Amino acid sequence: MTFARLASLTALLCAALCIGLLAAPDAFARLFGLEPSLTGEVMARRAGILFAPLFLILRTVRGMPDEPLRRDFARAVLLMMAGLALLGVIEWQAGRVGPGIFIAVAIEAGLAALFAGFAFGRSRP
Numbered sequence: 001m002t003f004a005r006l007a008s009l010t011a012l013l014c015a016a017l018c019i020g021l022l023a024a025p026d027a028f029a030r031l032f033g034l035e036p037s038l039t040g041e042v043m044a045r046r047a048g049i050l051f052a053p054l055f056l057i058l059r060t061v062r063g064m065p066d067e068p069l070r071r072d073f074a075r076a077v078l079l080m081m082a083g084l085a086l087l088g089v090i091e092w093q094a095g096r097v098g099p100g101i102f103i104a105v106a107i108e109a110g111l112a113a114l115f116a117g118f119a120f121g122r123s124r125p
Contacts, residue, residue: 003070003118004062010077010111011058014051021048033098074118081112 021028025044026036034040058077064070085108091097092105 001114003064003074006111006114006118007058007062011055011062013107013111014055014058018048018051018055021045021051031100031103033100071119074115078112078115078119081108081115085109085112 021044025041025048028044029036029040061070061073064073085105088097088101088105088108092099092101
């Protein structure tokens, strides 16, 4: 997969998460085995807003010709996705979330692996 395609697909995921977290924050709570609450909805909507700039950044960098910048960006996304996947597993092991978290963990781990190829070697714009 090319960097441009990976960045585009990740941008679409960010857009979907932004819209989903803003429009239906309680659905994400239920998916992860959490009891919906006002506090959770507020935090989910705030998290949803964070996906909007990620969408724009990913759309902007997808055609980036500069190899060092593309590599650095891939490392940043790798760190974010690996961190989210690890946190999901830790929260599940602690019993704070249900098995639905593994939907997110699988996607995050997959994206981390794909971005790792660009972060540490492979060079396909």
